């Protein structure tokens with residue numbers, strides 16, 4: 001019996017996560033092409049079989065293809081997986097639209113919103129590519145640990161159940177569990193918001209405020225994610241799952257997180273630009289904090305931790321003032337609003 005044919009996947013974005021996912025797919029015998037905007041870096045990857053800048057410890061599988069021309073990477077691909085930073089998502093999407101096969105399915109592992117509008121990435125995909133099945137790959141997954149073959153679990157939420165299942169199966173590997181779901185909005189919100197909240201716990205840890213502060217921030221951060229998510233129409237269980245709580249815990253506590261490391265640096269008094277320069281990779285919270293504030297504003301929600309992170313990133317308050325303001329808030333009920341009221345009605 002012949003094995004079912006597998007679609008070619010074009011992975012767009014050759015940073016840490018794009019390279020890690022492309023290597024995972026290629027190891028799973030999925031025909032995979034990795035595109036990056038830096039042709040020299042791609043040529044080096046092909047010859048050294050390593051991504052020396054972003055994932056120097058990973059041996060890239062010989063089956064993985066590299067393509068410096070975007071149109072050649074995308075043409076004929078049954079699935080496109082976009083893994084560029086959120087600020088570049090819309091422009092990459094616009095560029096590929098005329099290159100796509102009519103039946104191409106669109107997926108992304110980017111965490112964030114459209115910069116400047118607060119629009120979700122699935123909203124952009126639905127608007128610009130109506131009718132193309134769409135899916136997001138998200139959850140607690142440091143690229144370095146995935147490439148080291150350490151056990152990880154992610155989740156794939158899709159507009160089309162069959163596509164979500166197919167993509168999850170292509171990604172699923174002995175030490176990489178890929179679950180599925182159909183709440184794209186909730187899955188995207190969790191992945192984006194945890195980056196902002198990781199800065200808060202990083203700041204607290206950088207200021208050596210202790211373990212109680214860290215746990216308090218994670219839990220109250222979860223409360224902010226739930227309140228914004230439910231207001232937007234996300235399902236609470238998505239936010240309590242891998243896409244929300246799972247990634248929140250990972251990013252708030254794991255020093256591999258660039259967003260947490262940004263917070264640690266700010267908490268130690270290192271200026272924002274210097275901290276971002278030292279990290280040397282994308283730190284999504286720097287743009288996502290503004291978009292979370294925008295969404296909270298649209299829905300009339302007060303999200304004090306997210307707002308404090310935004311204010312610290314803009315230099316409007318110092319980390320010390322931010323902590324003082326959070327601790328000085330009035331006493332209140334832990335959950336003043338019944339999050340599940342609609343369901344019980």
Ligand SMILES: NC(=O)C1=CN([C@@H]2O[C@H](COP(=O)(O)OP(=O)(O)OC[C@H]3O[C@@H](n4cnc5c(N)ncnc54)[C@H](OP(=O)(O)O)[C@@H]3O)[C@@H](O)[C@H]2O)C=CC1
Nearest residue numbers: 014015016017018037038083084088110111142143281282
């Ligand atoms: N790393 C991780 O563990 C995980 C990351 N993610 C998410 O994946 C996304 C990508 O992050 P990650 O790979 O880690 O980031 P990195 O900083 O490791 O790499 C970013 C990559 O994006 C490329 N890039 C930047 N701007 C553009 C652009 N305008 N057009 C095309 N390519 C561009 C960079 O190219 P160049 O080198 O030329 O600048 C680089 O290859 C983020 O949204 C992140 O939150 C999600 C889960 C895990």
Ligand SMILES: O=C(CO)COP(=O)(O)O
Nearest residue numbers: 139140141142257258259
């Ligand atoms: O999203 C991630 C892990 O799930 C990576 O987090 P950072 O971008 O903070 O490194």
